[in-house]
Amino acid sequence: MTxxxxxxxxxxxxxxxxxxxxRHGPLRxxxxxxxxxxxxxxxxxxxxxxxxKSLTGTAITGLLERPGRIDRGEIRFEGQRIxxxxxxxxxxxxxxxIGAIFQDxxxxxxxxxxxxxxxxxxxxxxxxxxxxxxxxxxxEFLSEVGIPAPDARIDQYPxxxxxxxxxxxxxxxxxxxxxxxVIADEPTTALDVSIQAQILDLLKRMCREHGAAVIxxxxxxxxxxxxxxxxxxxxxxxxxxxxxxxxxxRAPHHPYTKGLMQSIPRIGSNAERLTQIDGAMPxxxxxxxxxxxxxxxxxxxxxxxxxxxxxxPVEGGAVACHLYQGEPA
Amino acid sequence: MTVxxxxxxxxxxxxxxxxxxxxxxxxxxxxxxxxxxxxxPLLNRMIExxGKSFLRxxxxxxxxxxxxxTFSLVGESGCGKSTVAKLVVGLHAATRGKIRFDGTDLTGxxxxxxxxxxxxxQMIFQDPYASLNPRWRVRDIIAEPLRSxxxxxxxxxxxxxxxxxxxxxxxxxQDGDKFPxxxxxxxxxxxxxxxxxxxxxxxxxxxxxTSALDVSVQSQVLNLMRDLQAELGLTYLFISHDLAVVDFxxxxxxxxxxxxxxxxxxxQRIFEAPEHPYTRLLMDTVPDITMxxxxxxxxxxxxxxxxxxxxxxxxxxxxPLASDICRAQSPELVAREGGxxxxxxxxxxxxxxxxxxxxxxxxxxARARGVA
Numbered sequence: 001m002t003x004x005x006x007x008x009x010x011x012x013x014x015x016x017x018x019x020x021x022x023r024h025g026p027l028r029x030x031x032x033x034x035x036x037x038x039x040x041x042x043x044x045x046x047x048x049x050x051x052x053k054s055l056t057g058t059a060i061t062g063l064l065e066r067p068g069r070i071d072r073g074e075i076r077f078e079g080q081r082i083x084x085x086x087x088x089x090x091x092x093x094x095x096x097x098i099g100a101i102f103q104d105x106x107x108x109x110x111x112x113x114x115x116x117x118x119x120x121x122x123x124x125x126x127x128x129x130x131x132x133x134x135x136x137x138x139x140e141f142l143s144e145v146g147i148p149a150p151d152a153r154i155d156q157y158p159x160x161x162x163x164x165x166x167x168x169x170x171x172x173x174x175x176x177x178x179x180x181x182v183i184a185d186e187p188t189t190a191l192d193v194s195i196q197a198q199i200l201d202l203l204k205r206m207c208r209e210h211g212a213a214v215i216x217x218x219x220x221x222x223x224x225x226x227x228x229x230x231x232x233x234x235x236x237x238x239x240x241x242x243x244x245x246x247x248x249x250r251a252p253h254h255p256y257t258k259g260l261m262q263s264i265p266r267i268g269s270n271a272e273r274l275t276q277i278d279g280a281m282p283x284x285x286x287x288x289x290x291x292x293x294x295x296x297x298x299x300x301x302x303x304x305x306x307x308x309x310x311x312x313p314v315e316g317g318a319v320a321c322h323l324y325q326g327e328p329a
Numbered sequence: 330m331t332v333x334x335x336x337x338x339x340x341x342x343x344x345x346x347x348x349x350x351x352x353x354x355x356x357x358x359x360x361x362x363x364x365x366x367x368x369x370p371l372l373n374r375m376i377e378x379x380g381k382s383f384l385r386x387x388x389x390x391x392x393x394x395x396x397x398x399t400f401s402l403v404g405e406s407g408c409g410k411s412t413v414a415k416l417v418v419g420l421h422a423a424t425r426g427k428i429r430f431d432g433t434d435l436t437g438x439x440x441x442x443x444x445x446x447x448x449x450x451q452m453i454f455q456d457p458y459a460s461l462n463p464r465w466r467v468r469d470i471i472a473e474p475l476r477s478x479x480x481x482x483x484x485x486x487x488x489x490x491x492x493x494x495x496x497x498x499x500x501x502x503q504d505g506d507k508f509p510x511x512x513x514x515x516x517x518x519x520x521x522x523x524x525x526x527x528x529x530x531x532x533x534x535x536x537x538x539t540s541a542l543d544v545s546v547q548s549q550v551l552n553l554m555r556d557l558q559a560e561l562g563l564t565y566l567f568i569s570h571d572l573a574v575v576d577f578x579x580x581x582x583x584x585x586x587x588x589x590x591x592x593x594x595x596x597q598r599i600f601e602a603p604e605h606p607y608t609r610l611l612m613d614t615v616p617d618i619t620m621x622x623x624x625x626x627x628x629x630x631x632x633x634x635x636x637x638x639x640x641x642x643x644x645x646x647x648x649p650l651a652s653d654i655c656r657a658q659s660p661e662l663v664a665r666e667g668g669x670x671x672x673x674x675x676x677x678x679x680x681x682x683x684x685x686x687x688x689x690x691x692x693x694x695a696r697a698r699g700v701a
Binding site: 048049162164165192193194195196197198200219220221222223225226249259260261263264265266267268269270271273274275276277278280281283 | 632
């Protein structure tokens with residue numbers, strides 16, 4: 001979908017579809033998404049709740065649970081297929097090569113283990129280090145993520161940390177085995193704005209210093225604009241637009257991205273009304289024929305009601321919209 | 330942004346809010362405080378030799394909201410903004426201070442006398458999934474206030490009114506037969522709004538009404554709220570942590586930090602020229618979709634534990650302008666040019682002679698400090 005032929009991608013997702021088997025038949029939550037991720041790159045995935053962005057992240061980490069399953073497509077990590085790996089092989093890959101940061105820092109840490117025990121366990125599971133060396137490394141990481149007095153705080157429990165500090169610990173935990181890919185699913189949504197800026201800055205710096213690529217899943221376009229290199233906009237299980245973040249933010253192509261960008265209130269705009277996209281994202285149980293966005297789209301025409309649009313390359317990215325079908329790339 | 334009735338509130342920098350706006354403000358809070366007792370049981374305190382501990386969630390708040398305008402409270406979690414909302418609607422009892430609504434002090438009212446005001450003050454909650462009873466049909470949810478305040482007589486009139494309310498918030502009258510789970514988040518919030526306006530209130534307390542919604546739906550709900558305000562002459566107390574949303578909605582803004590107002594005044598003025606270092610910090614941390622400030626340096630530090638706030642100004646550990654006086658003495662709100670009030674030694678100290686503590690004379694309760 002993207003032109004990145006110069007380097008071999010770290011992660012290649014091809015036509016990935018995720019399906020939930022229910023009593024009323026299968027529901028397709030993610031429908032044929034394709035993208036590449038270069039080493040060290042930060043890819044933002046943005047969309048409304050239910051667009052399939054978190055599920056995509058879950059599938060890449062191999063944590064997809066029944067009744068959800070990958071029913072089509074493949075995920076390649078460093079050239080190797082990982083969507084069909086046995087659970088044990090995937091477990092070894094996860095943490096070592098692929099780290100994960102989740103939304104709620106309170107539930108993603110074990111409340112019965114000290115922060116140090118969790119870090120040391122992770123480090124020793126994935127790296128051949130002695131207990132003392134692992135502890136030294138854990139302290140180093142805590143100080144790197146900006147936790148004051150790390151040699152004292154390493155022996156404290158998660159509840160003794162504030163929300164922002166806990167998310168720092170989670171970042172240390174995700175990066176302590178030096179993974180080359182981190183999936184960050186709404187890492188700052190549970191945090192206050194002033195803490196959010198600190199955590200995003202930290203995430204960016206840590207991943208740059210440790211050479212990790214990031215898939216940043218969020219509903220907040222502001223977070224993407226501040227952090228990501230490229231952005232994939234998802235709607236109803238499909239990537240409707242993907243491209244360099246400044247292109248997508250400043251000059252979006254897809255009518256949904258345009259509406260989304262305009263509906264975000266901005267400070268100092270003195271607007272009397274906000275631009276709104278009428279309606280809501282369709283439920284999986286009654287997806288419309290053709291493009292899933294057409295019932296809300298101001299520019300929908302016959303083709304939109306008939307067929308799902310295929311992605312068309314546009315400057316540095318791609319857009320899946322019938323308006324751009326047949327236009328020169 | 331309509332700043333219609335601000336002329337008298339912001340006329341002179343020395344005007345205190347009580348004297349200037351008493352004639353026209355629908356809601357006035359004076360020295361409003363709420364303290365929660367978090368002490369362990371007596372026996373534990375004796376064994377552990379600990380004193381009582383208190384959380385001062387709201388501490389001496391002075392606010393005036395003119396009729397037909399929107400006053401927004403902004404701040405981070407734990408700053409007390411939702412506690413203010415609950416105090417105003419009567420879900421918490423105030424520890425100190427007054428809530429004057431249309432001339433009557435609600436804090437002194439007996440529960441039975443307060444009933445009449447419940448009809449006039451309604452609330453919209455944050456989570457439209459939790460605030461609608463899943464076992465009730467939408468028409469019963471909306472009709473409940475109509476029944477309890479005997480607004481309509483007879484079933485036919487009630488159903489007509491429910492249909493009218495549903496259409497008013499952009500749904501159809503037939504939607505009344507459905508259950509909440511058949512609606513999306515944005516539609517549910519429309520139902521909450523229909524319920525809130527069904528008792529014909531003049532004042533709505535909106536506690537983060539769009540925080541649980543997606544952006545494309547958020548703008549629908551915010552537009553609807555502004556349309557209804559213009560149509561019904563509603564007055565809003567709007568609570569949010571999202572500054573861009575607050576800028577869109579508000580005539581007046583109050584910025585809270587650890588239970589106290591640090592800056593308040595006309596929204597336009599505060600967004601154009603924020604004075605308090607905390608307000609400036611908040612403005613600075615708003616993610617910027619224009620990508621103009623991608624490489625800015627984020628502010629350090631976190632909100633301190635509200636049970637053991639730092640001495641002096643509670644913002645001093647994070648404040649770039651903090652000096653000795655900030656660590657010793659808590660600043661009072663001082664009236665500033667442009668109709669705002671700011672509580673900061675660094676901002677008001679330099680030309681401290683020009684302003685005197687605003688509203689101090691009217692809120693002696695707010696001065697009492699040093700709870701054990």
